[in-house]
Amino acid sequence: MQGKKQYQEKLFNQFQLSERVPKDNFYRRLKEVLDLEYLYSFTKGYYGSSGQKSIDPVVFFKLCLVGYLENIISDRKLITHCSMRLDILFFLDYDIDEELPWHSTISRTRQLFPESVFEEVFTKVFELCVSIGMVSGHTQAIDSAPVKANASMDSLELKVPEADLETHLREIRHISKGDKDKPLRQAKGNKADKDQQTLSASKKELQGIKSRNSKWAKDQDQRPGAGNKGSRYTSNKTHYSPTDPDARISVKPGKARKLNYLSQLTVDTSNHVITDIKAYHADGKDNQQLPDIVKRVQRRLWNSGLLWENCVADTGYSSGENYAFLEKNQIKSFIPPHGTYKGGPGGFTYIEAGSYWLCPQGKKVTFRKQKLEKGTLKDQYFTKRSDCKGCPIKQQCIGKSYEKRINITAYRKEYERNIVRVNSPQGRYMKAKRQSTVEPVFGTLTQFMGLRKVNTLGIKQANKCMQLSAIAYMKKYLKFIENHTKRGVASMQSIYFSLKVIIQHILRLFKPFNFSLQLNYTTK
Secondary structure, eight states, rough: OOOOOOOOOSSOOOOOOOHHHHHHHHHHHHHHHHTTTHHHSSSSSGSSSSOOOOOOOOHHHHHHHHHHTTTTOOOOHHHHHTHHHHHHHHHHHHHHTTTTHHHHHHHHHHHHHHHHHHHHHHHHHHHHHHHHHOOOOSSEEEEEEEEESOOOOOOOEEEEEEHHHHHHHHHHGGGGGGGSSSSSSSSSOOOOHHHHBBBBOOOOHHHHHHTTHHHHHGGGGTTTTTTTTTOOOOOOEEOOSOOOOTTTTOOOSSOOOOOEEEEEEEEEETTTTEEEEEEEEETTTTHHHHHHHHHHHHHHHHTOOOOOEEEEEEEEGGGHHHHHHHHHTTOEEOOOOHHHHSSOOTTTTEEEETTTEEEETTTTTEEEEEETTTTTTEEEEEEOOHHHHTOOTTTHHTTOEEESSEEETTTTTHHHHHHHTTHHHHHHHHHHHHTTTHHHHHHHHHHHSSSSSSOOOOOOOOHHHHHHHHHHTTTHHHHHHHHHHHHHHHHHHHHHHHHHHHHHHHHTTTTTTOOOOOOOOOOO
């Protein structure tokens, strides 16, 4: 007999949300392991003693966490989505007849809490992963990726000098057709400070921009796609964003110029646990940011009782200063050197004992002084004029000069030690490990965990978004527990890592005596 469902709303219902959410539901399991009660005491100082009650800080962080787990970057869409999901309501401790907070409350609370609160939550989640043996600590892979800022390229404004404004505008507006009048999309307000609006580029830099792009200005109307409203040459030296002054113009080969932030990510290679993430200006270089990253990660690992031994990164982090910094902190670098490093002039031999170079004709090129050139410390070596005078290969060696000069990085020894490690079997293994560790994590965050774009303004707010996305990546914690509980080794691993932490602390006490111990653990 054919059935037909008749629907009529009841005036009274007996309904328990906890009974409708399955035992194996993701948010139910997450609720059981995620304890955020410490947030009440940690955030108490940011609230007043009177007035209406604000959003519960635990509810706020859970809402943000759901947003990144569900890949939703809009606060308005997040509230709508949560109200339709029974398991998320159960995770938030809301009943079906309770109204969720207003979407603007999330935005205001995100601005209320400083970065330290978000970092504290991230650190607690990281320590949770350490406690069950997900983090080994000895090998960390570092990489960076641009994250789109919440600002449009069409709203860019030209930077101007403090004096002679009109003359400057007449000189600079030729760069592109889009800069002749006013921005294609006028910003509602200018949030940039005076330093950001003021032109800081030198005349030489401006001349370089002009010469490199003279053809662009000449025939941009004939270029493919030049009819688009955004077809103009832009640079951080000549333009700024009034909507988000901290955002910077950056570009990757084959990609369009965009206003971005740079996300620096550090991942433990054992189980792909994120050990650090932070937002930087997109116009900065990776090798300039490495020391700051290392200090922060090493402190976090040290507080968790873990030792950092190997640093794996790509060529963008290469510099002599970084190699020396890592060696000073007793960390072995596996960072391929950049293409500009040659190791010395061809045909010349470096004599370690006397700290000099020997030319093909057997003459010494001796050390004279160290000099800082473009922010890089270099050793300068010179020959005697009498040695080069009458040399049979003088013309092809030094031309019309009087002596041979060798300018080479002062960190040559650090470079060579790093190159030996990179070209070793362990170095080739580390390269493959980096590619299979940090790059998939970045792909997951940007494609599935809300990090394709930040929905806030300012670098501090962008940093909060990145940390929340990294916290959402803790879903690996639940999977790790599930897999290892089935194998019956979770408790065994906890005991092992507790003993390892104790032994490592003891070894630090005997560090001056050069004691070492290698701990290996295999789960069967």
